[in-house]
Amino acid sequence: GAVVSQHPSRVICKSGTSVKIECRSLDFQATTMFWYRQFPKQSLMLMATSNEGSKATYEQGVEKDKFLINHASLTLSTLTVTSAHPEDSSFYICSARDQGASSYNSPLHFGNGTRLTVT
């Protein structure tokens, strides 16, 4: 089945540094990928939609200069948390839909998530 690989699974960084998280579709192409953030005991919140070859679309309240998204190829999207602060500590999850899927009801494929801790 379709696999989305997310790396790293865990990262600890110091306040003020930047962290890059990668999301790869391993056996399908994805023109669109989605980045979610999950706080403890809360639901996944959509942060942005990553579009291959164009700018990402950010949800209201998400700082685009803080969370840089690059979707340089049909199989890779990256999320960079810039100048990280402790409040950025969270669980980040990416997802992708096979661009060959014909319906918006086709399932999304999720990565395993990245646990970011900023000290």
Add this chain to the structure above:
Amino acid sequence: GNSVTQMEGPVTLSEEAFLTINCTYTATGYPSLFWYVQYPGEGLQLLLKATKADDKGSNKGFEATYRKETTSFHLEKGSVQVSDSAVYFCALSEGGTSYGKLTFGQGTILTVHP
């Protein structure tokens, strides 16, 4: 805006017990409804879905019926197993310009004991 509300967990059951996890939603249009499951150490996987009112989604013994009149999509299983222990997320998608965007509930942790 759209929202999904799930029953608070965690839910702890004995093997072979009956499971219900409640899910209600608010949406401006006619959403599709999903249940996703996250097993320990893994990513989210689609468990089942329903795309219109009165549809019943089913998979691996789990069922959920799209109830437009009560805006609900409750997850049920007649006899749970230890291997069903996971986090369950109810979600909706409106499609169209929101293609691929899912609104999730907060997740319900299920633990099944032998």
